[in-house]
Every structure is written in C-alpha cells, then in structure tokens.
Amino acid sequence: MTKLNCTVKNCYYNKESMCCRDGIKVGGTDATVTDATYCGDFREAGGNFSSKCDCGPEGSVDVRCDAVRCTFNDNCKCHASQITIDGNGATHQSQTECGSFECTC
Template sequence: MPILNCSVQNCYYNKEKKCCLDGIRVEGSTADTVNSTACGSFKEQGEGSYTSDCHCGMSPETKLQVQCEAVKCTFNGDKKCCADRIGIEGNGAKHYTETACGTFKPE
C-alpha cells in the first residue's frame, strides 16, 4: 500500500496531509498526463465545517489502498497503485476533476 501525501487540504477527508479513508480511487482511464488524472474520492468541505479534527470522524491513514483507473501509468498494477508513495494535488479544488495524482508517470 502506498504512503499518501495529500495537499488537497480543503478535502473533507484530509487531516495533516493524510486521508481519513482506508482507500482512495484515482480516475483517468485515458490519462497520459498528471492533469488527466483525478482523485475520485475527493469531497469538498462544507462551508464553515473546518475543524482541526478529521471531518469524517476517522483517524487519518498513513498507508492506504489506491484503486487506480489510470492504466497508462507506470505504477498501475492491475488497476491498483504499486508506487511506494502517492501525492494527490489540487488544494482549493471545488470538484474532484480539479485534483490530480501527482505521482502519475506515463509508461
């Protein structure tokens, strides 16, 4: 399982650049660049909902399962990410399409 570093601090599931989910989904079945990918698990925080605790009520995970649709990525192994680390980008995103897998590397 990859170690996640998520810079999307306005995501409902983000705490301390980690994720409160036990797994995420990277979108981009036809992706050939970083910007063609997206975190399909992104959920924007509601206005006024920010607290220092994880919004979903779970502890943040250091390592997690990454289901990956970006089949043209070097790190994709049977639609699972096999990178040691994964970085999700897109701070300030309002929609999942404004996020990206910064670890994406074309084959």
C-alpha cells in the same frame, strides 16, 4: 498499501495532509499527463475547510487506479510506495490530480 499525501486541504477526508479514508480511487483511464488524473473520492469539506471525517489520518491506503498508462498501475491497483494527491482549493474531483502519475508512453 501506498503512503498517500494530500495537498487538497479543503477535502472532507484530509487530515494533517493525509487521507483519513482507508482507500481511494484515482481516475483517468486515458491519462497520459498528470492533470488528466483525479481523485475519484474527493469530497469538498464545509465552509471552514476543516475535515469532518471522524477517523484519524491513515499512514497508508489502498489506491485503486484507472490510469492504465501509469508506471505504478498493476491490474488497476497502485504499487507506488508513496503518492500525492494535488489540487488545493478544488471544488470538484476534476480539479484534483495524482501528482505521482508517471506515463509509460
């Protein structure tokens, strides 16, 4: 499992800059740059931008990954010890990105 930091403060699942889901999916099948990736599980929080998620922040989560050109992708699973999802202020998953993406190209 990967330690996941999250700077997307207005995500429903963000608690204390960590994800409170037990897993996420990073999208961006054809990505060769960071901003071509995204968090497929992003969900915008309500008006006060505080998490509505009742679970506590997870230290590590399962990260499924479609970014096949990423150094850390092994059979569509992230094997980085730590990643960061960026995109504070996002209103749609396309405005988020995997800040730890490293292209093998």
